[in-house]
Every structure is written in C-alpha cells, then in structure tokens.
Amino acid sequence: MGWIKKKWTAQEADRWTKEDYLTFIISPLVYFLLAIGVALSLLLLWYGWIILGASLVLLVIMVKIIDPKLKAISEDYEIKQKKYLEDLEKIARWEE
Numbered sequence: 001m002g003w004i005k006k007k008w009t010a011q012e013a014d015r016w017t018k019e020d021y022l023t024f025i026i027s028p029l030v031y032f033l034l035a036i037g038v039a040l041s042l043l044l045l046w047y048g049w050i051i052l053g054a055s056l057v058l059l060v061i062m063v064k065i066i067d068p069k070l071k072a073i074s075e076d077y078e079i080k081q082k083k084y085l086e087d088l089e090k091i092a093r094w095e096e
Contacts, residue, residue: 004065008072023066030058 004019033055040048 006068008069012072017069019065019069023062026058026062026065030055030062033058 005017033051037048037050037052037055041052042048
C-alpha cells in the first residue's frame with residue numbers, strides 16, 4: 001500500500017485526508033460484515049465463515065491505514081498533557 005502515507009506530523013494527522021475517507025467507508029462495512037459473518041457462522045453455514053474472514057481482512061487493512069495517524073495525534077496529545085500536568089503541579093505548589 002504505497003499510496004497510503006505512513007509518516008504524519010500531528011498537524012497533518014489532524015486534517016481529513018484520503019486515509020480518513022477510506023477508513024470512513026471501510027469501518028461500517030467491517031462492522032456489518034462482522035455481524036453477518038458471526039450470525040451465519042453460528043448457524044454453521046459455510047459462507048458465514050467466508051464473510052467473517054473477509055471482514056477480518058478489511059479490519060486489518062483499516063487498522064493499517066488509520067493507525068499511523070492515530071499514533072501521531074496520540075504522541076502530540078501526550079506531550080501537551082505532560083506540559084499541562086507540570087504547569088498544574090507548579091500552580092498547586094505555588095511555584096509561579
């Protein structure tokens with residue numbers, strides 16, 4: 001998947017891109033196929049297992065598409081949260 005961007009800055013990851021739209025389309029499809037696949041697999045129908053397998057393949061693809069963006073946003077949030085907690089600690093100890 002060379003056309004899927006793997007490296008993101010927090011500012012880039014915060015904007016909607018083709019990766020978000022792909023995930024937006026794949027996500028409900030995964031949930032729908034997963035529900036149908038589980039139901040049909042519980043009834044021991046062979047095509048239920050195929051649908052279940054297809055939903056798992058789509059799930060892996062979806063995670064590979066969106067995970068780099070989520071990691072970039074998460075790292076930025078952790079940095080901001082750490083600074084906020086340090087500032088809060090200073091205020092609580094009257095160190096300003």
